[in-house]
Amino acid sequence: MRFRPGPQRRSTGRAISVWVIALLVALVATVQIRSQAEVERSLVGIDTTSLAFLIDDLHRANDSLQAEAADLQARQATLRSGTSGAADQVLNDEANRLRAIEGLVPVHGPGVVIVIDATGLTALDLQDALNNLAAGGAEATSVNDHRVVTGVSIEQTTAGVVIDGSVVPPPWTITSIGDANRLAEVANLMTQALTADRRVREATYRTESDVVIRSVVSSRPFVYAVAS
Amino acid sequence: MYRRQLFSIGAVAAVALLMGFLVAGQVKAQLLTPSNQVARYHALVRSVQDLEATNAESRRLIAALRSEIDALESDAAGRSAATQALQNQVADLRAHAGLTAMHGPGVAIDLANGVPGPDIGAQASYLVNFQDVQDIVNLLFAQGAEGVAVNGRRITPLTAYSGSAGEVVIDQGPPLSSPITVVAVGDRNRMVAALYDASALPDIRARQVQFQLRLTFVGSPDVALPAYDSSLQIPHLHAI
Numbered sequence: 001m002r003f004r005p006g007p008q009r010r011s012t013g014r015a016i017s018v019w020v021i022a023l024l025v026a027l028v029a030t031v032q033i034r035s036q037a038e039v040e041r042s043l044v045g046i047d048t049t050s051l052a053f054l055i056d057d058l059h060r061a062n063d064s065l066q067a068e069a070a071d072l073q074a075r076q077a078t079l080r081s082g083t084s085g086a087a088d089q090v091l092n093d094e095a096n097r098l099r100a101i102e103g104l105v106p107v108h109g110p111g112v113v114i115v116i117d118a119t120g121l122t123a124l125d126l127q128d129a130l131n132n133l134a135a136g137g138a139e140a141t142s143v144n145d146h147r148v149v150t151g152v153s154i155e156q157t158t159a160g161v162v163i164d165g166s167v168v169p170p171p172w173t174i175t176s177i178g179d180a181n182r183l184a185e186v187a188n189l190m191t192q193a194l195t196a197d198r199r200v201r202e203a204t205y206r207t208e209s210d211v212v213i214r215s216v217v218s219s220r221p222f223v224y225a226v227a228s
Numbered sequence: 229m230y231r232r233q234l235f236s237i238g239a240v241a242a243v244a245l246l247m248g249f250l251v252a253g254q255v256k257a258q259l260l261t262p263s264n265q266v267a268r269y270h271a272l273v274r275s276v277q278d279l280e281a282t283n284a285e286s287r288r289l290i291a292a293l294r295s296e297i298d299a300l301e302s303d304a305a306g307r308s309a310a311t312q313a314l315q316n317q318v319a320d321l322r323a324h325a326g327l328t329a330m331h332g333p334g335v336a337i338d339l340a341n342g343v344p345g346p347d348i349g350a351q352a353s354y355l356v357n358f359q360d361v362q363d364i365v366n367l368l369f370a371q372g373a374e375g376v377a378v379n380g381r382r383i384t385p386l387t388a389y390s391g392s393a394g395e396v397v398i399d400q401g402p403p404l405s406s407p408i409t410v411v412a413v414g415d416r417n418r419m420v421a422a423l424y425d426a427s428a429l430p431d432i433r434a435r436q437v438q439f440q441l442r443l444t445f446v447g448s449p450d451v452a453l454p455a456y457d458s459s460l461q462i463p464h465l466h467a468i
Contacts, residue, residue, distance in 0.1 A: 051272040088311055153370035
């Protein structure tokens with residue numbers, strides 16, 4: 001004998017299926033609304049042009065990070081080889097590289113030389129110019145033979161712009177070493193903008209295959225900071 | 229009875245139809261429709277998110293490699309006095325380059341977006357921008373800061389700031405947006421005094437008045453800075 005469900009059982013089954021579907025609808029609706037809200041929240045104020053620039057910047061940044069990772073992997077392999085003098089070689093190379101980065105030794109390489117003759121430019125103007133060059137890949141920079149790295153103070157005083165305690169009057173000769181093509185693009189935009197500034201008498205630049213920066217930053221021991 | 233059955237079938241059909249629309253909407257939000265500007269915009273956003281994920285992964289790898297290299301160098305230094313002396317020199321250089329985590333007395337500065345003003349020409353002025361961060365970091369270094377980090381990104385001798393309105397990109401890191409926290413280790417009294425100076429940070433102060441841009445700071449006996457986790461490549465630079 002076969003069991004046949006009665007009308008009461010059938011209607012209970014139907015009610016359960018309606019409730020399950022309603023639950024699923026609520027779930028999907030929640031996911032949809034939340035994902036829309038998430039996208040909207042993360043994108044407030046970003047237009048497509050800015051996004052395109054951001055993508056370009058992130059591509060360049062990721063390439064640079066991958067190059068750094070490859071360099072570190074090579075160093076790690078050398079150290080792991082355990083050959084005599086391998087660690088000394090790695091440490092010597094690292095010390096020389098860091099001295100160049102920190103501005104502690106004279107350096108040379110391809111780059112640009114920018115000359116700005118102006119009256120009334122301030123420390124903020126100079127900091128902006130130096131940051132533009134750094135963003136354009138400058139690896140070393142000097143202003144009127146004063147080596148500048150992040151951390152070197154550039155201040156506005158009544159006597160004018162002071163770099164690391166020395167007054168640096170215009171005209172400013174800014175020398176930067178790095179990818180000469182990228183730096184030339186930055187220098188071109190900068191000199192165009194500066195030429196339009198009424199305070200600026202002249203702003204020019206030239207690219208050079210080998211620029212020399214002899215000025216150095218003096219090393220300062222930490223007084224407050226402790227390595228973690 | 230027949231009417232009740234019809235009604236319940238209709239209800240199930242209506243719910244199923246609604247669910248179909250919602251599922252279709254969800255799928256559509258995930259896919260690129262070339263003719264649809266919104267979808268293209270979302271595709272750009274997904275590219276940014278993918279690139280940011282790669283960026284974070286690369287920075288994790290770099291931090292791990294630096295840590296392993298440090299351990300291998302320490303092993304080697306344990307076997308030779310000359311290597312030990314070299315390692316000490318490199319440790320000092322790394323600390324000054326921002327490659328080592330540090331702590332000490334200092335200040336923590338919070339900077340946050342203000343409110344939009346009525347002037348259309350100054351639309352983005354209420355947002356924190358990269359020049360604001362650059363100005364604060366430069367002020368801190370001018371007052372003797374020995375190390376600075378912005379939202380956990382350590383500043384190095386080669387640091388560059390960029391970004392569009394409301395976004396701050398530091399070196400090879402992902403874009404940061406308000407609120408921004410700048411932390412510096414150094415002479416905290418000197419740094420706090422400089423931050424109180426009404427003539428310092430003129431652009432930020434003007435926008436504090438005009439757009440209620442928020443700048444707050446506090447001195448602390450001990451703040452911590454992470455190590456730099458990105459690239460310090462100098463392919464064009466040669467020591468003389």
